[in-house]
Amino acid sequence: MRHxxxxxxxxxxxxxxxxxxxxxxxxxxxxxxxxxTHTRVQCIFCDHAGIVWIGTKNGxxxxxxxxxxxxxxxxxxxxxxxxxxxxxxxxxxxxxxxLSTNHGxxxxxxxxxxxxxxxxxxxxxxxxxxxHTDSVLLLGGRNTIYSYHYQSRSLAPLINExxxxxxxxxxxxxxxxxxxxxxxxxxDGIWIYDLKRQTMSRCPFVQKHNVNSIFVxxxxxxxxxxxxxxxxxxxxxxxxxxxxxVQNGKLTHNVVSDFVEKDSIIWMGTDGGGINLLDLHTDExxxxxxxxxxxxxxxxxxxxxLYKDRKGNIWGGSVHAGxxxxxxxxxxxxxxxxxxxxxxxxxxxxxxxxxxxDTLLWIGTDGGGLNAYDxxxxxxxxxxxxxxxxxxxxxxFSPDKLLISCFNDGFYLFDKRxxxxxxxxxxxxxxxxxxxxxxxxVNLYATPDEIYIFGYHIYIYNRHTHETYRLSTxxxxxxxxxxxxxxxxxxDRYIYIMSYxxxxxxxxxxxxxTLLFSVSDNESLTSACIDSQGNFWIGSDYAxxxxxxxxxxxxxxxxILFQNIQSxxxxxxxxxxxxxxxxxxxxxxxxxxxxxxxxxxxVKPNEYIFTPMPxxxxxxxxxxxxxxxxxxxxxxxxxxxxAPAVNLLSINLDGKDITRDVLxxxxxxxxxxxxxxxxxxxxxxxxxxxxxLFNYILEGDxxxxxxxxxxxxxxxxxxxxxxxxxxNCNTNNNWSKPMELxxxxxxxxxxxxxxxxxxxxxxxxxxxxxxxxxxxxxMAHKYKLLIAKNEREQEERLRFIARLNEVxxxxxxxxxxxxxxxxxxxxxxxxSLYNKLKQATGMGTSEYINHRKIEKxxxxxxxxxxxxxxxxxxxxxxxxxxxxxxFKKTTGLSPSQFRHQSSLK
Numbered sequence: 001m002r003h004x005x006x007x008x009x010x011x012x013x014x015x016x017x018x019x020x021x022x023x024x025x026x027x028x029x030x031x032x033x034x035x036x037t038h039t040r041v042q043c044i045f046c047d048h049a050g051i052v053w054i055g056t057k058n059g060x061x062x063x064x065x066x067x068x069x070x071x072x073x074x075x076x077x078x079x080x081x082x083x084x085x086x087x088x089x090x091x092x093x094x095x096x097x098x099l100s101t102n103h104g105x106x107x108x109x110x111x112x113x114x115x116x117x118x119x120x121x122x123x124x125x126x127x128x129x130x131x132h133t134d135s136v137l138l139l140g141g142r143n144t145i146y147s148y149h150y151q152s153r154s155l156a157p158l159i160n161e162x163x164x165x166x167x168x169x170x171x172x173x174x175x176x177x178x179x180x181x182x183x184x185x186x187x188d189g190i191w192i193y194d195l196k197r198q199t200m201s202r203c204p205f206v207q208k209h210n211v212n213s214i215f216v217x218x219x220x221x222x223x224x225x226x227x228x229x230x231x232x233x234x235x236x237x238x239x240x241x242x243x244x245x246v247q248n249g250k251l252t253h254n255v256v257s258d259f260v261e262k263d264s265i266i267w268m269g270t271d272g273g274g275i276n277l278l279d280l281h282t283d284e285x286x287x288x289x290x291x292x293x294x295x296x297x298x299x300x301x302x303x304x305x306l307y308k309d310r311k312g313n314i315w316g317g318s319v320h321a322g323x324x325x326x327x328x329x330x331x332x333x334x335x336x337x338x339x340x341x342x343x344x345x346x347x348x349x350x351x352x353x354x355x356x357x358d359t360l361l362w363i364g365t366d367g368g369g370l371n372a373y374d375x376x377x378x379x380x381x382x383x384x385x386x387x388x389x390x391x392x393x394x395x396x397f398s399p400d401k402l403l404i405s406c407f408n409d410g411f412y413l414f415d416k417r418x419x420x421x422x423x424x425x426x427x428x429x430x431x432x433x434x435x436x437x438x439x440x441x442v443n444l445y446a447t448p449d450e451i452y453i454f455g456y457h458i459y460i461y462n463r464h465t466h467e468t469y470r471l472s473t474x475x476x477x478x479x480x481x482x483x484x485x486x487x488x489x490x491x492d493r494y495i496y497i498m499s500y501x502x503x504x505x506x507x508x509x510x511x512x513x514t515l516l517f518s519v520s521d522n523e524s525l526t527s528a529c530i531d532s533q534g535n536f537w538i539g540s541d542y543a544x545x546x547x548x549x550x551x552x553x554x555x556x557x558x559x560i561l562f563q564n565i566q567s568x569x570x571x572x573x574x575x576x577x578x579x580x581x582x583x584x585x586x587x588x589x590x591x592x593x594x595x596x597x598x599x600x601x602x603v604k605p606n607e608y609i610f611t612p613m614p615x616x617x618x619x620x621x622x623x624x625x626x627x628x629x630x631x632x633x634x635x636x637x638x639x640x641x642x643a644p645a646v647n648l649l650s651i652n653l654d655g656k657d658i659t660r661d662v663l664x665x666x667x668x669x670x671x672x673x674x675x676x677x678x679x680x681x682x683x684x685x686x687x688x689x690x691x692x693l694f695n696y697i698l699e700g701d702x703x704x705x706x707x708x709x710x711x712x713x714x715x716x717x718x719x720x721x722x723x724x725x726x727x728n729c730n731t732n733n734n735w736s737k738p739m740e741l742x743x744x745x746x747x748x749x750x751x752x753x754x755x756x757x758x759x760x761x762x763x764x765x766x767x768x769x770x771x772x773x774x775x776x777x778x779m780a781h782k783y784k785l786l787i788a789k790n791e792r793e794q795e796e797r798l799r800f801i802a803r804l805n806e807v808x809x810x811x812x813x814x815x816x817x818x819x820x821x822x823x824x825x826x827x828x829x830x831x832s833l834y835n836k837l838k839q840a841t842g843m844g845t846s847e848y849i850n851h852r853k854i855e856k857x858x859x860x861x862x863x864x865x866x867x868x869x870x871x872x873x874x875x876x877x878x879x880x881x882x883x884x885x886x887f888k889k890t891t892g893l894s895p896s897q898f899r900h901q902s903s904l905k
Contacts, residue, residue: 051649052064058072105125120146140173171185181193185211275316294341305317313326325689329600337380340382345368345371353613356396364393389412389421390409393405395445428468447508454486458471481501543557543562544557567624606628606630648741653668677716679715695727813875815878854887
C-alpha cells in the first residue's frame with residue numbers, strides 16, 4: 001500500500017500549531033456503530049496474518065479488513081471465553097493467540113471459538129501484563145512474573161517470593177536491557193528483575209508507588225507515569241531525565257495511560273487530554289485532541305491504550321469511543337457543520353472557489369451562501385448575510401469587496417469588512433433578468449480593467465467607465481457554443497474559456513474568439529486545467545484529452561478510469577488531480593501513471609464539481625463537490641513503499657471452517673459431493689484500510705476468473721480435477737503480483753476413481769472368466785446329455801427300424817402288407833407310426849414298404865434266376881406292371897435292365 005509521505009519531516013510538523021498537527025492525521029473509528037462489543041478498548045494486537053484483535057471491557061473482537069467479529073463468554077459453553085473482561089492480547093512464537101481475562105490466562109482458537117486455559121499447579125491464574133520474547137512468554141501475575149516456555153509448554157514463576165505488598169499485581173513489564181526486566185505495580189511502584197541473579201527487587205531510584213504505566217524508549221530511558229502527577233523519565237543509570245506534567249506545560253493531562261514510540265516520537269495517551277507527542281530530539285510536546293463539532297479531530301480525549309503494529313501504524317483504544325486507527329496523510333475532506341462552527345462548511349455542496357493573495361479561500365456553496373477558509377488556521381467562517389444564496393462564481397472587485405454571482409438571482413457585492421452583501425447592477429436590469437431567468441449558470445472572470453460575464457451571451461464590464469457591452473460572436477462560432485462558458489486560464493494575451501463542447505480563447509485586445517479544441521456531438525466537456533508547461537488537460541464525460549498549445553494538436557489519454565470526469569486541476573509537480581466517478585485520481589504526467597486515492601489518504605467519496613480557479617497561491621490544492629471540500633497539500637510525495645500481497649485468511653467447505661487443517665500446507669482435498677467452497681483473503685500492505693479490486697484466478701481443469709471488490713468469494717461446486725487458486729489486487733492503476741493461495745483437488749465420484757475402475761475391471765474379468773467357465777461347463781454337460789439322448793434315440797430308432805424291417809421282411813410276400821397291417825403289428829397308431837418312421841428314415845409308411853421290397857427285388861434280380869413275374873409275386877405285388885413301375889421309379893431302371901446291368905459287372 002502507498003503512503004503519503006510529506007516532504008517536510010514529521011519532526012518539523014510537531015513545531016506547528018496544535019490544529020495544524022491534526023491536519024497531518026486522519027482517524028478511522030471502530031465503535032458501537034461498527035459492531036464493537038464495548039466502547040472501552042483495553043488492549044490491541046495485530047497478529048501475523050494481519051487480523052487486528054481488540055480486547056474490551058465486555059468481550060473480544062477481531063477485524064480482518066472486511067468484518068468485525070465478536071467473541072463473548074457463553075455460560076453454556078465451557079470452551080468459550082471464561083470472562084468478557086480482556087486484560088491483554090498477544091501472539092506467541094508458536095503463532096498462538098494468548099489472552100488474559102479476569103478468570104484466567106490461555107490460548108484462543110478463533111476458528112473453533114475455543115479458549116484453552118494455562119494452568120499453574122493445576123489451577124487457572126490471573127495475569128495483568130505480558131512480554132513476548134523468542135522462547136518464552138512472560139506473564140505479570142500476582143506477586144510474581146510467570147515464564148511460559150512455548151516448546152515445553154511449561155509454566156513456572158521466575159521468583160517464588162517478592163517482598164513488599166503481598167497483593168501486588170504486575171500491571172506492566174518492559175525489557176530494559178539484555179539482563180534486566182522492569183515491572184510496575186499500580187500501588188507498589190517499580191520492580192527490577194535481574195535475569196543473571198534471578199532476583200526481583202524494588203527499583204532504588206523510583207520512589208513513586210501509584211504507577212499507572214511504564215515504557216522504555218529506543219535510547220533505553222525509562223518513562224514512569226505516576227497517577228495524577230504526569231510522567232517521570234530516567235536514564236539507564238537511574239538519574240532523573242525530565243518531568244512532564246500539566247503544571248510545567250509539558251502535558252495536557254497528568255494521567256498518562258500508555259506509550260508507544262515511532263520515528264523518535266513518543267506517543268502518550270492521556271485520560272482526558274488526548275494524545276501528547278514528545279519529540280525525543282527537542283523534548284517538545286505537542287497534542288492531538290478531540291475538538292467538539294470537528295469530525296476530523298481525535299475521536300475521544302480519554303485514551304486507555306496505544307499500540308503500534310508491525311507496519312508502524314498507530315492504533316488507539318479509548319475509554320468511551322472505541323478503537324481508532326491513526327493514519328498520516330495530507331489530504332482532508334471538510335463537510336458541513338452547524339452554523340458558525342469553524343470546522344466545516346455551512347453547506348456541503350461547493351459551487352465556486354476563489355483564492356486571494358493572503359491565502360484566504362472564498363467558497364461558494366449551493367444554498368449556504370459564502371464561506372471563508374483560513375489556510376493558516378484551517379478554520380472556516382460562515383456569513384449569515386449570504387445564507388440561502390447559491391453562489392456559483394466569485395471574483396475580486398476591490399481590495400475590500402468580492403463580486404459574486406448567485407444562481408437564478410443576480411450579482412452582489414460582498415464587503416469583507418462588514419460581511420454584508422448588496423445587489424450590484426453589473427448589467428442592466430432587463431438583461432440581468434433574462435440571463436438569470438434561463439436556469440443556467442452565469443460565471444464571472446475579472447482582470448485589472450474588465451469583468452467578463454459568461455451567460456447566454458458574453459458581456460464585458462469596464463471597471464473604469466462602469467459600462468457593459470455584449471461581445472460580438474464571430475461568424476465561424478455559433479452563439480450556443482459560448483453559452484454559460486467557464487473561464488479556465490489567463491495569460492498576457494488571452495483568456496481561455498470552456499463551453500459544453502469547445503475550448504476557446506478570447507484575445508484581450510481585439511476581443512476576437514478562436515476555437516482551439518472541440519469534441520463530437522455525443523460528448524460534452526466537463527472541466528479543464530493548464531499544467532506548468534502551459535498545455536491544457538481537458539475532461540469530458542467519456543475521456544481525458546491533452547492539448548499542446550505549441551503544436552495545436554490534441555490527443556486522447558487512454559485509461560479505463562478516465563470516465564465521467566467531473567473536475568480537473570494541476571500542481572507544480574507535473575501532476576493532474578482528477579475527480580472522476582466520485583473518486584479522486586492523480587495522474588503523473590511524465591510517468592503516465594494513475595493512482596486512486598482513498599480513505600487511507602484522507603479522501604472521502606465525493607461527486608466533484610468543476611470550480612475553476614487559477615493555480616493555488618498557497619501550498620494547497622482545492623477541489624469541491626457535493627460532499628464537501630477536498631484540501632490537498634501539493635508538497636506531498638506519493639510513493640509505493642510496500643507492494644500489497646494477497647494472502648489466504650480462511651477457507652470454508654460446505655459451511656465448515658477448515659482453515660487450521662488446510663493453511664499450513666495450502667492443499668485442499670474436496671469430496672465429489674460438496675456444495676460450495678468459500679474463502680476469504682487479507683491484504684498485506686502498509687495501511688490496512690485500502691479498498692481494492694481483486695482478481696481471483698482459478699487455474700486447472702475448469703479455469704475461471706472472478707473480479708470482485710469483496711475479500712470473500714464463493715467458488716461454488718467444482719467438478720473433479722486439480723486446481724490452483726491465485727489472487728492479486730489493483731494498486732495505483734496496476735495489478736500486484738498474483739499470489740498462489742491454494743491447491744485444490746476435487747475427488748472424482750467413486751465410480752470414476754482409478755482404484756474403483758481397476759476393482760470393477762478385475763471383478764468384471766473374474767466374472768467374465770467365471771461365466772465363461774460356467775458356460776463351458778454347462779455346455780459340456782448339455783453336450784453329454786445331448787449325446788446320451790441322441791444315443792438313446794438312435795438306439796430306439798435302430799430298434800424300431802429293426803423291428804419294422806423284421807415285420808416287413810417276414811410279411812413281404814403278403815399282399816395285405818400295408819400301413820394298416822404295420823400299425824397292428826407294431827402296436828402303433830397311424831400318425832405315430834408315420835412320424836416316427838419319417839423322423840428315422842425320411843419316408844412315409846407305404847414308401848418305406850416299397851423301399852424294402854425294391855431292395856429285396858434288387859437282391860433277387862442279382863442273385864437268383866427267378867423271373868420278374870416270380871419276383872413280383874414273392875414281393876406281394878398283385879400286378880407285375882405295378883412292380884416294374886415302382887422299381888423303375890425307385891432305381892431309374894426296369895427290372896430287366898437292372899438284371900442285365902448287374903450281370904455285366
